[in-house]
Amino acid sequence: MDDGILGDAVARARDGDETAFSVVYREVHPMLLGYLRGLVSDDADDVAAETWHDIVRDLGTFRGDGSGFRGWAATIARHRALDHLRRLKVRPRTTALDERTAEPLTAQDSEDIALDNLSTERALSLIAELPQDQAEAVLLRVVLGLGGPMAAKVLGKRPGAVRTASHRGLKRLSERISGGPGRSDG
Template identity: 60%
Template sequence: MGKGGEQRRGRSYDAELTAAVERAQQGDEDAFAVAYRIVHPGLLGYVRGLVGEDAEDVASDAWLEIARDLGRFRGDGAGFRGWTAMIGRHRALDHLRRQARRPRTALLEQDVLQMPGEHDTAAAALEALSTEAALALIRTLPREQAEAVLLRVVVGLDGPATARVLGKRSGAVRTSAYRGLKRLAEQVIRGGGGTTASGPERRTPGDAS
């Protein structure tokens, strides 16, 4: 599917999500389940990229907070995805502080990589690879670039929403996402070279860009 098709599908998901959130705020439990179904795979993938195998527990804590504070949310479906991603990030960072670990990009499930989002050429090229190859590519990125790519491609946030989640200026986030996606595109063009653990270009998300 081309970029135009992805954008139309993303808008369709956001329209459904907007309606579900509005009904959920009025006490409709089925509508909350719809919102959960749409948002959770991307949120779980993002959290998994930060905390690894503890993602299920951290995401559960995030959903408890989301359910508790749902009445305070104001915005549409796209805004809800950004709001939930911000809550997920806060819970992940709290967890990491308790565990004295740094955020890292870990394994993502295949269905997460197929979530709708605002994909550009590099991200679309990434999707054409096998899940294992895509993960290997993402894990070569410095942490800030990896997190920006996760938010843009996995959660499907736009640039300003990604900046709000990360607490950084939009320009800095755009630069991180651009550099990360550019590096991924270069790897794809070269046939995925330098992505194996023993390859000369192996890097971890904590390395400097």
């Protein structure tokens, strides 16, 4: 979806149009979830729920286009993720989650979902091995599709620093995938 259409949907959602909000959610949530998986792994769904709570709460204050909304949502997600990571340092998880509580997949969707999840999990696991600045830059630029200036705003850095981190991260990922020199962390 292009930024103009997303921006229109955001404006209508801000005015209370529930259908427009569902369009915004369906467009932004998968990318936001991918970004959060790169930051907080298995806790991405919980952090995404907190993020959407904040987005809904503060949507009336947002002004901007589709790209601005993606950046605003990414900023909120990043803050929630960092809060989550700080809480884990204070109160580390002591038990594994029971996977039996997950809802079953429908038969027709399970094969496609499994293939998507394998490639997504592999990509996110490789991104998670990058230094944090490179991982976040790649997640924002590639997964969320933010431009350099918007990604820089989310991270509180200069656009050139984000472009450099993104370039280095993508180069390192490429080397790891091809089995080149980037396989070691040196």
